Amino acid sequence: MKSKRIPKATIGRLAVYVQVLESLRRDRVEVVSSEKLAQACSVNSSQIRKDLAYFGEFGVRGVGYYIQELITSIKRSLGIDRVWNCALVGVGNLGRALMKHRDIPRKGFVIKAAFDCDPDRIGLVIKGIEVMCLSRIKEVVPSLDVEVGFISTPPERAQRAANFLIEAGVRGIVTFAPARLEVPANIPVEYVDFSHHLYAVAFYINQEANKA
Template sequence: MSQRQIPEASVARLPLYLRALIDRAEAGVESMSSGELAAAAGVNSAKIRKDLSYLGSYGTRGVGYDVEYLIAQISRELGLTQDWSTVLVGAGNLGQALANYGGFADRGFRIAAILDADPAKVGMTVAGVEVFHQDQAERIIREEDVAIAILAVPGDAAQEVADRLVEAGVTSILNFAPAVIQVPEGVSLRKVDLSIELQILAYYEQRRLVSDDLANGAVRRHLDGLPD
C-alpha cells in the first residue's frame, strides 16, 4: 500500500480500472496501454496516468501496463488482499437482492450476518446467510470483527440504525437507504441512491428529446420552404 495520500476522486476511479483489468485478464490480455485502459474504464488516459502514478506505477513505454501486476497493485491499495466481514441491515426486497449479489464475495466482502427489526424475518436464510434481530448487532459486530455495514432499511429508520452500528464499532457504512444520514468524524460513509441516478438519466433523456424535436422542427421548416 502506498504511503502517499491519494485524492478521493482518484480512489473512486481505482475500482473502475480494476474491473476493466480483471475483464481483460480473463480474456488473456497481458498488457494494456493507458489509452486502452482509459477506453475500457470510461475515463481519459491522462487521468489514468495521474491516478496510477500515486501507486508508483508508470507503465513501460511501448508496452503499457502489466495487467496482472496492476491488478495486484490496485487490489492491495484498495485493501482487497484481505477478506472483510460485513453486516447487511435490512432483509426486505432490496436487502435480499443485495445478499444474493455475488459481486461482494468475489471482491472479498463476506456478509457475516443479515439484521432486521421484523421478528417475522428473524431465522430466515438469504443466500446462505442467517437473518438475526437487530438487537444482536453489537454481539455479531464484536464476534465477527465487522468494520463495514451495508444499510438497506427504510429511510425513517436509517439514522437510528446507523447510530447503533457506529456505537457497536462499525467504522464504514454503505447506505442504500433513501435518506441522508450523519456519522461522526472518523466513520466513512458512502451513499447509493438509485432514484437520484434515475433522475439524472431522466434529465439526459429529456435533453435528448428536446434536441430531437428541435432538429425535426428544423427539417420540417426546411421542407416547407421547398417548392412543390
C-alpha cells in the same frame, strides 16, 4: 507524488479501471498502454497515468502496464486485496437480495450477520445466515470481526440502524436507504442510490433534445 491527497474522483475511476482490466484479462490480453486503457474507459490517458501514480510506479516505459500485475496493485492500493466482514441491517426485499447476491462475496465483502426488528423475520435463515434481533448487534459484530455495515432498512429507520452499527464498532457504512445519515467524521459512508442515475439519464435526454 506518493503521499498527496487522493482525489475522490480517482477512487471512482480506479473501480472502472479494474472492471476494464479484468475484461481484458478474460480476453487473454497481457499488456496495455495508458492510451488503450484510456479509450476503453472513456477518459484521458494522462488521467490514468496520474491516477496510478498516486499509489506507485506500476508501468514499464516503452511498454505499458502488465495487466495481471496492475489489477493486483490497484486492489492492494484500494485495500480490497483481502476479505471484509460485513453485517446487514434490514432484511426486507432488498436486504434479502443483497444476502443472495453472488457478486458481493466475489468482490471480497462477506455478509457474516443479518439483523432486523420485525419478529416475523428474526430466526429466518438466508444463505446460511440466521436473522437476529438488532439488540444483539453489539455482541455479534465484535465477535465476528465485522468492519463494514450495510443498511437496507426503510429511510426512516436508517439513522437508527447506523447508530447501532457504529455503536457496535463498524468502521464504515454502505447504505441503500434513501436517507442521509449523521455519523462521526471518522466513519466513511457510501450512499448507494440508483434513482440518481434515473434522474440523470432523463436530464441528459432532455438536454440532447434541446441541443438539436
